[in-house]
Every structure is written in structure tokens, then in C-alpha cells.
Amino acid sequence: MTAAPRVRMIDVPVLSQAIRRLDVPLSLAVTADGLVFVSGIPPIDIVTGDLVRGDIARQCEASMTALKACLAAAGATIDTVVSLKIYAANAGHYATINDTYRRHFDTHLPARTFVPVGSWPGGFDIEIDCIAVKAEEAAGT
Secondary structure, eight states: OOOOOOEEEEOOTTHHHHHHHTTOOOOSEEEETTEEEEEEEOOBOTTTOOBOOSSHHHHHHHHHHHHHHHHHHTTOOGGGEEEEEEEESOGGGHHHHHHHHHHHOSSOOOEEEEEEOOOOTTSOOEEEEEEEEOHHHHTTO
16 A cells, blocks of 8 residues: 655745735645645745736746745755746747746756746736755755
8 A cells, every 4th residue: 555645735935925815726835755846936026925027038037036935945946846837928938938047947957848828817927837856855865
């Protein structure tokens, strides 16, 4: 008989409160048996919890920064991400998103999917989700 997975919902300072204010029923990050699952992260300022508006480069940078905060809260890092999905409201933003992405993933390149989508309620243009290995698991400890 297989043991049930060890599942833990992660509270991410500032960001979890921002999601609750938006009345979205989700956990930003969940750990299960050494893996970290991060929900789609819109461009949320990690200091104020406000949605970041403006051009796609600014929004993408905010989403990546928030993604890193979620990973850190769950015991992972950008270097332990194994799969990532970028959802963008306009496929024409592909090159600009790639420019920002390259600054965060320069040598470590996880599996990645780019998904053009319709718009979201709230007026933002990007969400990024990922799956990572907890840092302690990645280090083999």
C-alpha cells in the first residue's frame, strides 16, 4: 500500500493576501512529496500586493519576481524549476516576454510552454505557473 502524499499549502507573504483580496479560490503554492506546484501568478507587486499594470515587459518582470517569492516560500528556487507555462493575452508579446524570461533563466532552461489566451478579469496580460523540485530534494539531501 502506498502512503498518501505529504501535501502542504504554502502561505506566501503579501501575495497570498493579495489573492484573497481578489477573491480567487486557490493556493499560490502547494508542496507534495518534494515537488512544488505554483499556481498561475499574475503580475502582483511583492511589496504592496497590488496588480502591476503597464506594458508587458513590466508585467512579466512582476510575475517572474512574484514567482520567485512563491518558490522561496515553498523551499525551491528558480534553478529547481523543471516545467513552466507562460499564459499571455497576446501572442504578439512573445519576443518581449522572452527577453524578460532570459534574464531569469540564463543557463538553467526548464521545459516551457507559451500559451496565448483571452483576457483575464482584472486587466493584466500575463500569468506564469511552474513545477519545481524543493531545493533540498534537488541537492540530494
